Amino acid sequence: MLELIGFAAAFLIAGLVVIAVLLALAAPLAWVWMLVDAILREDAEYPGTYENARLIWVLLIALLPVTAVVYFFAVFVKSKRGRRSDMAEAGVASPTTAVVPYSEAAQCS
DSSP states (O other): OHHHHHHHHHHHHHHHHHHHHHHHHHHHHHHHHHHHHHHHSOGGGSSSOOTTHHHHHHHHHHHOTTHHHHHIIIIITTSOTTOHHHHHHTTOOOTTOOOOOHHHHHHHO
């Protein structure tokens, strides 16, 4: 009976070690991924309306890597980069929308 408990404990500890190693390998990759996303994302694509959102997030992620997890759930999951609906709500023209000056628009009608 004690041997069975010993084998179960050994498998449990081995499983925890494997999970810890996988997390240790994935954490720096996730940190770099979120840092690059924060750098490439436009200010208008961040949820909320405050100035320098990109600068604040980039500094937080770069100086405190744990905030990459917060960034993932607060920004990355909520609004994908370049989504036109998010950009339209923020008042940013999409790349495919042609901006027609007022004088030309008045002549068309």
